[in-house]
Amino acid sequence: MPPAATSPAAALPAGRPVRAAPSAAAPELRPTSITGELPGGLLAAFEAYEAALAANDLEALAGFFAPGxxxxxxxxxxxxxxxxAIAGFRAGRPGVVRRSIRSLHVRAIGTDHALIVAENAPVAGGxxxxxxxxSRTAAGWRIEAxxxxxxxxxxxxxxxxxxxxxxxxxxxxxxxAGVRVAVKDLFDVAGFAVGAGTPAYLESATAATESAPSLTALLRVGASVIGIAQTDEFAYSIAGTNVHSGTPxxxxxxxxxxxxxxxGPAAAVALGQADLGLATDTAGSIRVPASYQGLWGLRTSHGAVSRDGVLPLAPSFDTVGWLARNPELLRAAAAVSLDTDKQLPLLPARFAVCTQTVFAAEEGVQAAFVAAVDRLEGSGHLSAVEIVSLDPLTRLFETFRTVQAAEAWHAHGDWVDAHPGTLGPDVRSRFAFASLIDEDEAGAHRIDLAEARERLDAALDGRILLLPSTSSTAPARTSSGARIEAIRTATLSLTCLAxxxxxxxxxxxxxxxxxxxxGLSLVGPRHSDLALLDLAAGLAAGLEG
Amino acid sequence: MPPAATSPAAALPAGRPVRAAPSAAAPELRPTSITGELPGGLLAAFEAYEAALAANDLEALAGFFAPGxxxxxxxxxxxxxxxxAIAGFRAGRPGVVRRSIRSLHVRAIGTDHALIVAENAPVAGGxxxxxxxxSRTAAGWRIEAxxxxxxxxxxxxxxxxxxxxxxxxxxxxxxxAGVRVAVKDLFDVAGFAVGAGTPAYLESATAATESAPSLTALLRVGASVIGIAQTDEFAYSIAGTNVHSGTPxxxxxxxxxxxxxxxGPAAAVALGQADLGLATDTAGSIRVPASYQGLWGLRTSHGAVSRDGVLPLAPSFDTVGWLARNPELLRAAAAVSLDTDKQLPLLPARFAVCTQTVFAAEEGVQAAFVAAVDRLEGSGHLSAVEIVSLDPLTRLFETFRTVQAAEAWHAHGDWVDAHPGTLGPDVRSRFAFASLIDEDEAGAHRIDLAEARERLDAALDGRILLLPSTSSTAPARTSSGARIEAIRTATLSLTCLAxxxxxxxxxxxxxxxxxxxxGLSLVGPRHSDLALLDLAAGLAAGLEG
Structure with a gap:
């Protein structure tokens, strides 16, 4: 079959090897096809635009797009x-690889508009x-879309x-069967080493001889591993950035x-590249990406799913859980992974809201959360939501993060000390903080933690706490470090309760x-995981109804 | 940053989870933005088109595209x-996954044209x-592009x-350093089993403890393996199809x-997903995909590169070689892989053409080949091209394919016998043919082969044979089996000479x-690989000049 796209009549470099193709600014650029009359100046504008792309001339490029x-x-x-938005995007990327034009189709629309469809051949292949x-403007031809x-x-x-x-x-x-699992790079996968988002760690790690039990539970019922997915370094972040592999x-x-x-697991599931993310949640590492990407996420009761074969961060808080696009698959994964005999019902389900957790969120999130609760109450999906009072969130978070840091240092401090300059600045600063916590301080915070937990148990009294999953929607990648840090603190003050x-x-x-x-989060009593999922599915249906 | 694409003002399902989003045919579809005046009937046409997509209603879909x-x-x-071409494409795919419209931008252009830009959210993620x-036609709104x-x-x-x-x-x-290698799934890669394009074979294969020497040679000078790439089953085809993994x-x-x-390696290199393909060529398995995809390919002198750790097909012909987008990388790979002490110069380079090999090709290829040789002679890149006479190609091919089949059966017959119904029809039929060759027949063909080789040596007499790499350009995926088989025979009659x-x-x-x-092929004397590459690079420059 002659390829439809590359007409033999074209005086374009179609028949030439890519490496030899003249640049787009070559003198002989002629359309492969034209419908209507070729508007004057259009091809020159197109060629000039390609030249500006090749030079990554941001100013010229911005000028080619219609303002507004x-x-x-x-x-x-x-x-x-x-x-x-378009100019901002261009400023943040390195430019395009050199390319030649392989075909060029022009569809004139009246005298002042034209559609150009062009195939190009990058020198790097593909x-x-x-x-x-x-569209033709007083200033010349401009791209509208x-x-x-x-x-x-x-x-x-x-x-x-x-x-x-x-x-x-x-x-x-x-x-x-048929479920494709993205495994966070903290879990043993038979035949592969754990990299923990840290290439230098991976380099000296050895391949696991068997998969982590939490993974085996999924494999045993027919799920397959499609890949090992990226994580923030040692899972010690909720941003979703990684200086080595980049930001998904x-x-x-x-x-x-x-x-x-x-x-990585979250982006894979959101993109449809995987169906289920097998992941961990210490401080919020499942719930935060679920919230930002419109996914379902479950952090399980501490200790309810084996953490064998999973690289620890802070064992007092580390849990295994999953990310999915729908609650049915999340429940199916949980059902084969949890000891169902130990699962507790939630009958009758009683709900609680804490105003502190609402005010910790940004205004838009507050409004959306309150509207959702109102709506669910109005539709009868929620009844008798009680307002509960908890310890100050800032104090709870301080206790949590200190114990977490002490345990993270215990788990990885030796490695971090032996590999200076390896970690990205944010995770490095967290380990630096962790390295300064002495045993006395850690011990005092452990006592605080145990007491805080008792007070949480008492305040919630078996109720299900409803709260925003994160304090904000996904921050822009270009957010300042200060904003990211502020969001981190606010969000962790919500997620650290569980x-x-x-x-x-x-x-x-x-x-x-x-x-x-x-996300809308439901935090339930320990070992109410499955019942909590069922309630969550009901609430989601209520929000959609 | 509020996402630019999803305006809060939109009455679209932007804020809803994907699973609950109404279908595109939902009553409330309203544009996120409009410039100009919304043309009457346009949105209804867009919605009807989305509905036809969801139903994969081929007739309706064809009707939405402007004829011509x-x-x-x-x-x-x-x-x-x-x-x-568009209707043909649709007929060959299963339709699109159900999706909702997340944003819809309309740019009216006069009264009879409009550009629609729409983001959609497939239920399967992404x-x-x-x-x-x-454009508005007498028959209604139609898509022009x-x-x-x-x-x-x-x-x-x-x-x-x-x-x-x-x-x-x-x-x-x-x-x-920095070169990404796609390794054909016939080579041992430490830690991975060889699959040979055949999942049932992979299932019982064990992971290699070390990589094939031909791969190690590349790793040692800094190249890395980006992946293991697909092959036709047991490499016993030149089509590039695989019933298990599909057609690249x-x-x-x-x-x-x-x-x-x-x-797989060829598509990876052509797409820029890898820089170098490490592959094998028994009958033409490097040169055919190189020819069809505009790549450089080298089949090395038989025995010049170690075949240890490489699954055999027909050891008398099996060779290791490479695919690349440019001759420099191909030469660099060859230089570190061949024993350079054994390499022979080609001075002076003498060239030959055999009219049989020209006429074996399709008319367009004949014309292109002749024009290229004329041009290279005209520009002084080629001089004194002699016409040589070879044995009838059909007879050479028959001898080749019989010995190849006998050796393929020797290598894989037991496995093929033990796994009925596993192989795709084309490869299966080749093994069926192979299974019928008895030792007497194979022996007779081996003698023929040795004699044919001597006559080839004598006819070429140290000259470099110039010929089309394949008898045709890449046939359409939808070609009939008869056409594919005819092309296979014609092409193998060219490639089997080397x-x-x-x-x-x-x-x-x-x-x-x-x-x-x-592709334009240069076939040189045994162990002239590097000199042949240098000559080829010169000819390529001549063709481009």
């Missing part, structure tokens, strides 16, 4: 709306495609460390952080602020 | 030109983007079996076969027919 809030530019990562709506495509890489290293077809096959049949995308919030530390209590917590994708998702 | 040769539809796999140029994007999968299983970041790191530094794309010929059996002679052969991307690439 209606200009559009979309690619696989999402749609940017407005010339400012093929690109561009669709642009050009563009969609851009490039060949995908073999692997998105921001999401994955290794991927297979599958990487580890599950047993035949079973309730999770957040498919629900273009340009937004994915949330961490289970950033960690302190050893409680299970579900984050369901029920809220939204300005189109970005935020 | 100018209609365009592009996606990551390439650009389709003409409504027939995000999609569509740009459509609609569309670009479509969907989230990429974690791994393209048609190309890869497993991918890492990297999968195996090379030693620090070295001449190939051919980025140079949308809808075209990639060529095999090194289909196999019979144990000669090195370079395929360079110098020819093109109707925009699709075809």
């Amino acid at each position: 809030p209606d200009t559009l530019r979309g690619d696989a990562a999402g749609l940017l709306v407005g010339s400012d 093929a690109g495609l561009v669709t642009q709506l050009w 563009a969609q851009v495509a490039a060949s995908a890489p073999a692997i998105d290293r921001t999401i994955w460390r290794v991927v297979g077809t599958p990487l580890v096959a599950g047993e035949a049949g079973g309730t999770l 995308p957040n498919p629900r919030v273009p340009g937004g952080l994915p949330g961490g530390s289970s950033s 960690a302190i209590g050893g409680y299970p917590a579900v984050s369901l994708p029920g809220l939204s602020v300005a189109g970005a998702p935020v | 040769p100018d209609t365009l539809r592009g996606d990551a796999a390439g650009l389709l030109v003409g409504s027939d 995000a999609g983007l569509v740009t459509q140029l609609w 569309a670009q479509v994007a969907a989230s990429a999968p974690a791994i393209d299983r048609t190309i890869w079996r497993v991918v890492g970041t990297p999968l195996v790191a090379g030693e620090a530094g070295g001449t190939l 794309p051919n980025p140079r010929v949308p809808g075209g076969l990639p060529g095999g059996s090194s289909s 196999a019979i002679g144990g000669y090195p052969a370079v395929s360079l991307p110098g020819l093109s027919v109707a925009g699709a690439p075809v």
